[in-house]
Amino acid sequence: MKRRENTAITLVIAVCIAFNVVTAALFNHRLQKIRKNIPYLLEKEKIRYFHLVDREGNVINHNTLHEDTPRLIFIFSTPCNPCNKNLPFWNSVAGIFKKKVKTIGIILDEPNSAFNFQERSHLNFPVFVPEDISRFRQEMRIHLNLAQTIFYADGVRYLQLGVLEPESVTTLCNVIKSHNRGE
Secondary structure (H helix, E strand, O other), X not given: OHHHHHHHHHHHHHHHHHXXXXXXXXXXXXXXXXXXXXXXXXXXXXXXXXXXXXXXXXXXXXXXXXXOOOEEEEEEOOOXXXXXHHHHHHHHHHHHOOOOOEEEEEEOOOHHHHHHHHHHHOOOOOEEEEOOHHHHHXXXXXXXXXXXXEEEEOOEEEEEEOOOOHHHHHHHHHHHHHHHHHO
């Protein structure tokens, strides 16, 4: 009789473990699906791939972010209204911190259009275009023409979506200043 009880208990434990494993796998699958639908990268999420080229043919890629120099990255598209509203703020912040932070703009347009826009707008930071715009959008989960301001240093990111309000610019400047004090 005792042997049957032990077998029954073992069976119940095995069923519970199997149930927990299946539930965890389903939850993880659902979570991955939800994360893919979020239109931006989460704070601790790794940037896995990008390959960017500027007008002169200089290339930067995702490994560049892991260098020691902090990065200020502006992602935008020329027909995007919020992006165009951010340009004066981006130019100002890039100018203020040009000795402490490497700033780049990533324009999600075709190269000729992007580089012509760069000339017309008198941007004081270099502009790059993704070699493969659709892959870049997919990897960075950019589903809309939405302005993104990213400060990336030591694996930590500050992310601001959409139009930068004066408070957002102040916060961004404070984040950059506090990082530079910590060095």
